[in-house]
Amino acid sequence: MTHALSRRHVIAAGAATALSMPSILTRAKAATASLTMQSSWNNDAEFAGYFTAIDAGYYKTEGLDFTYLPGGPDVIPESAILSGNADVTLTTPDTTVKAIVEQGAKFKIIGTQYQKNPLGIVSLAKKPILKPQDMVGKTIAVPPVNVVSVEAVLKLNKIDPSSLKIVPYAYDPTPLIKGEIDGSSDFTTNVPYTISQQGEKAVSFLLYDFGFTIYNDTVVVTEDTLKTKRKELVAFLRASRKGWAENLKDPAVWPPKFAQSWYKGTGRTIDNEIYFNTAQKPLIEHASGVFTMDDEGIAKNIEALGQIGIKATKDMFDTSLLQEI
DSSP states (O other), X not given: OOOOSOOOOOOOTTGGGGOOXXXXXXXXXXXXXXXXXXXXXXXXXXXXXXHHHHHTTHHHHTTEEEEEEOOOTTOOHHHHHXXXXXXXXXXXXXXXXXXXXXXXXXXXXXXXXXXXXXXXXXXXXXXXXXXGGGGTTOEEEEOGGGHHHHHHHHHHTTOOGGGSEEEEOOSOXXXXXXXXXXXXEEEXXXXXXXXXXXXXXXXXXXXXXXXXXXXXXXXXXXXXXXXXXXXXXXXXXXXXXXXXXXXXXXXXXXXXXXXXXXXXXXXXXXXXXXXXXXXXXXXXXXXXXXXXXXXXXXXXXXXXXXXXXXXXXXXXXXXXXXXXX
């Protein structure tokens, strides 16, 4: 099963009970300080940098007893840190900021994995949708968690929502291949490969490139954890940045090493993970290093979120830990 870029889950009362307890906990040994990370989805190339950092011993070198918790469709990342099951997690700015503004959640965004959000619209090359205007008159499948993002792009590009038909999407490209829909909202870094394996060529565009300029897989902690585990968080960012840098040197090198560990039993091929890893490289890298949040990027996030009624402020993005790496 493929997945969407952002798992936008509304944090509700008692949401911690919806957490899926993963069956695999991976720890780096012989360390002195503990830190637990809740991933946002099932193991795939989206998290290859952390797998590299674990296997290469980077967390251990930083003195961390590091625990990685796999995610999945039933995992609500924000709930993991609210409940204390994890110290750090990966989210999207819209869910995090919305929780801060509307529910008073004490969250801080301390870094971002993706500089450019990989969420986009995927279509078949024989019937291409290459920009928002091309969606007019078309049927687009969108997961409930991504409807807000797609509607934001329509608004930003002055497109009447009634000029196209939005239907539910369950992360399965079969309806697109069969011609039952014209496009789908999903990871542009992943789904085209799945489609190619079924004999069709896919094309896509990023929502980011048409105005919805938000980060993805933002690194989020509670304010309390920021105070009590600052040293550990800096060590985590340093080791993870090193892992991502090593992994992205050559996106084809590390995925095969995870075939019998991180990627075992996922039902996905290593070629798929290499495609994914290669496609995400330009969306992750930054001249100042992975996780960087510069003033321009933060401003773009605030502006884009404001377009959909989510009032973000600069103080929700804490860049001070990145300066200590």
